[in-house]
Amino acid sequence: MTSTATPDMMTDIPEEDGLRADLYDFLSVMLAAPPDGGLLKRAAALKGDQSELGSAIQSLGRVAAATTPQAAEREFNALFIGLGRGELLPYASFYLTGFLNEKPLAVLRGDMARLRISRAPNVFEPEDNIASLMEMMAGLIRGRFNGPQDLTTQKDFWSRHIGPWAAHFFTDLEGAKNSVLYASVGAAGRVFMEIEREAFRMTVD
Template sequence: MSSIGADASALPDEEILRAQAYGLLAGLLSRAPDADALTALAAIEGAAIEGDGSALGAAYAALGAAARAATPRGVAEEFDALFIGVGGGELTPFGSYYRTGFLHEKPLAELRGDMARLGIERAEGIAESEDHVAALCEMMAGLITGDFDAPADLDEQRAFFGRHIEPWAPRFFADLEGSPTARFYRAVGTLGRRFMDVEGQAFALAV
């Protein structure tokens, strides 16, 4: 996704943390982390979540542990088996597929309509359709920080999450968490599932 860019420095800390969580998931689900990325993830241990006894905090800690046990080659092979593969990976991380059983269906058309309305443009050189889970996480991060315009208000964020992410992404992350192929990405699945739970609960309470 391409973005206009905006200064997010005035956002509350909790909004920046939300955007960072979406950005982290977007990066991990769009490509396998290289050696530098794994080193950065390995440093999560106790850094940003010290004293956090929540399920989400535990998921971040587990991701750090998974990164410390991983190798770039092993994670790249795992990513390929899960999401690419010969003739397709084990999982199909697209909203249309999870919601209808087919790619490029009505949920994708509805997403494209909202993207046009919100000023979100498809980046050049991206083969995957816009309802890929990584793209949707990137879009949510941009709505929070104002990368596509001014930061979206809570109602707009809730609407986008409710229309395009909540109906299927929790199931995708649960499938990733339970995949027999996943090792490093099992921790990504746990983090994603628990973060989706937190987001859904927060939006429900904010009504």
């Protein structure tokens, strides 16, 4: 979507960071396109603990198990595509300014260039799409772009491009009238963003 990574660019990272990256990657693929049968099967196998995030993930697994690819595609289209536009516009520029392709996108492109992140040639969505930002965050953690980035770099990117609006978006997704499967995606994303905000506050000056 946005990565120019190759597998040999990635190195080992702590287990907890791997789990964070896995969830960012999962949110990215769920929000980039309608999930096919294989992705729904993976989602249905998700298990969680008794924490708020674990409960949200367990709920997502249950809903995914009852969702067909056809139903997921209809839901995705109603939410994000629609006739002219979907119920939600999942872009930082829209959430932060009310318009598409505004200053938040320009700032993101500058940071992408600095971090050696480039948009794949077959992707035409603006880079400030929520799916792309989730993928970028996973890439920063895993080292897909220029080696694993430290927590300060992760926090800076998150605070500039994700933190100001992603929780709002996930809350809207959770409550959207067309959301069934994606209500659970929204709940998991919302709780995860809250956890990330608190973790960055506590661990990085």
